[in-house]
Amino acid sequence: MYSKWDIGIVLLMSSYCLTFTVSAQQKSAEINLSTLLSAMPAKCVTLTQGRQCFATVTLRWQAPIIGNYCIYQVGTNKALDCWYNQQQNTLIFEFESSKSVQYTLVENNSEQVIADTHIEVSWVHKASPRKRRWRLF
């Protein structure tokens, strides 16, 4: 039904596709390994739900190649900071938010997000429908 040539072509194409897929996965893995954006601390704890949380946060980033990069806070258009002809760096800033915030590392020329991280805001006491009166003794 099928000639030897037909079977050969199918095998050759399958082999090529398999090789291409593996290669693409390896490349993606390499980019993921070499691209990094991390926050320290990654969590900010406030006393009461809904209250502003304060922390001195260090964002570390690392890109696969030297280039121009900026860190953005998701939801705002203004970059927290930008770097030119660099492959890695750190940003220290004063975090202040009542909600969790996501940050992205963007490659300037392509405007492509290459990494992201977030700082989670949590709390000790949930918001109460009652206003509290506090007293020690």
Added chain:
Amino acid sequence: MPAKCLLTFIGIILLVSAFFSSANEKIPKNETTVFNETFSWQAMGNIALIYNPSLLQGQDQGNGPYRLGLSLLLDIYYKGFFIQSNHRRASGILQGAEFGYQLVVTPEWELDFISKTYLPSYTPKDIIDHANKNIPTLEGLKERSAGNGIGLRYSRYHHNSVLSVDFATLSPLSDADGWIIDVFYSYVLPYRNWDIYLSTGYTHYSEKVMDYYYGIDANEVSSARPFHQSDAGDRIQLELFAQYPIADKWSFTGGVTHSYYSKSAKESPLVDTQHVTQVMLGVLYVF
């Protein structure tokens, strides 16, 4: 006389409430009550090192006024009814907790029916056993039960502060059979993730309350303890308290309270001092 004072005070509270009710007519109706709020609760555990010296002579002997306190605290709210523990107070599940019902609630002020323990009990025999030493002023003295009271609390909320006035009678729930006015003002100073509370309080104890706790009945007279009938008394408090979040469910709590009692307290043969400083350092876990 106290009954007249009580009625006068309730009258003043109701008049003040009526005044502020009319002053707040611009507030939407659904914000003036919280009766449609759903059930909410919060349970907490507290471990604290407490320095809690006593007014009573000899009570601080033995292990001294230091103790490690372990408490379970509950906050429950349902349609105006509430149980509110005092997060700062490491004195068990009930002492320090306030049971109440919100009679009137506005964003600026609140009037509650309230029941709480205003004064702790003391058992002279237990104090002597704990001190492991005879305390002549307490030897053979009858137990004084807790000063549980019911009354009204008016609270006025401002930005970052609250002023509350309790007018309570101990008669229905306590052997003390008297009344108390308790005024408390607390200002919270948020600094980054810290809450720092600066507070001051004034408490007036009626003659019957003072006499129950610090008076000496004729059948309690001894060589170390002459007959004594107490006058009404007052207490002024200054308090500094701070809370800081450590982790998701943990917070550090610490505070110091200084209380100054009027001369009528010091005149009792049972009482040692007019000044008491209490300190608490601990951690709070929210379940």
